[in-house]
Amino acid sequence: MKKTIFLVSFTLLLVSVGSVAQVKKELKGVLENINKFKKVSYKSTNFFCYPGDTVPMTGEKVNEFYLEYYMSLDTMVGAAYAKFDWSDTTKVLIGYDGNKQYKIDWEEYAFFKRDYYPNSFPFFARSRAVIEYVLNTNDSVVVDREVDSRFIAYHISIFNERIEFAARFPCYINEPGSNIGVVSEYTLWVNRKTWLPYKFKRTLPGNTIIDEISQLKNSTEDPGEFNMADYIPEDMKLWVGNSRDTLNFSDEILNTIVHNWHLCDINKQYHNLIEESSKVYMIGCTSLFCGPCKRSVPFLKELYSLYSNKDFSFVSLYKEEERKGVIHYVKDKDIRFDILLAPQSTFDSLKVSFTPTFIFLDEEKRVKRIIYGFTPGKTEAEIKETIKELL
Structure with a gap:
């Protein structure tokens, strides 16, 4: 594999302005293509592993099906979505409509909803968040650009911070002790033919997440409003356990x-x-x-x-x-x-x-x-x- 690497640092300025401009231009192009989507569906294959490893911690990869609707005005996720198990795409497991997160328990035949942001995020919303961060941050960031005939991989290293892109905005994790020496690593693989991301990797001290999508279907036509009620049976019970509005x-x-x-x-x-x-x-x-x-x-x-x-x-x-x-x-x-x-x-x-x-x-x-x-x-x-x- 032919491999070309450009080191790009927005705070340390390790390379020429031209290289920085090139990476920014490419990422802006990827972001523009993502934002053209009105609705997408895809298979997500994801798993947790140890840093430097590719073997799932739980012994197997998780296969899921996603419907994702772009919502430019949503400040938490930037998308509405429904997640299904790949083996049964008729039963939604988790959904977010821009206001509340929904979780459905089909064995108990009940669902709950809550106001605070989801704990599960669709592929393109998370990819969008990472790109927006790289383009706008003042943090100490280095981008490694790896070029292949099929893809470009952007290896993003964030120094002295634990950052999780758990929503549209970066979440700075403050654990006991200092973050000095900590590196948060993200990699986004972009298909050179479609100029869209198809694989995502996040490494923080302790674990790595790898998520790769396939069978992508997209639409630039307005699909109408996303409504979780379309995925929840009318006779399903709503569970409200306490003031936090949780199941x-x-x-x-x-x-x-x-x-x-x-x-x-x-x-x-x-x-x-x-x-x-x-x-x-x-x-x-x-x-x-x-x-x-x-x-x-x-x-x-x-x-x-x-x-x-x-x-x-x-x-x-x-x-x-x-x-x-x-x-x-x-x-x-x-x-x-x-x-x-x-x-x-x-x-x-x-x-x-x-x-x-x-x-x-x-x-x-x-x-x-x-x-x-x-x-x-x-x-x-x-x-x-x-x-x-x-x-």
């Missing part, structure tokens, strides 16, 4: 006794719930792929040091397929509190619809309270107050 099936288990489990930790040692003898026991249902979950870790480490196991203790539950990633994460973050690996059936028995979810049990293993999500400061206070009330 909280976990509320069903309040005041019930949690069944004993026999779960393995990362060292392959088994643990039984019935053996836990604390007055208050907290189950944290979490995931490596959940930003709020990761933000809760420093607080959980603090909790671990504050209480004796006789009064209060807790465990974080990850899914079994995350084992390899969890081992790496625990070592990297020096986590000392208990972590167990659970099958999907355990999460289902706890009626957990999203992460993080914190479930509080008394000595009889009866569910006394459930806290959803994690907002630094607010959720920390809620958890501490709950422990105080139950002790």
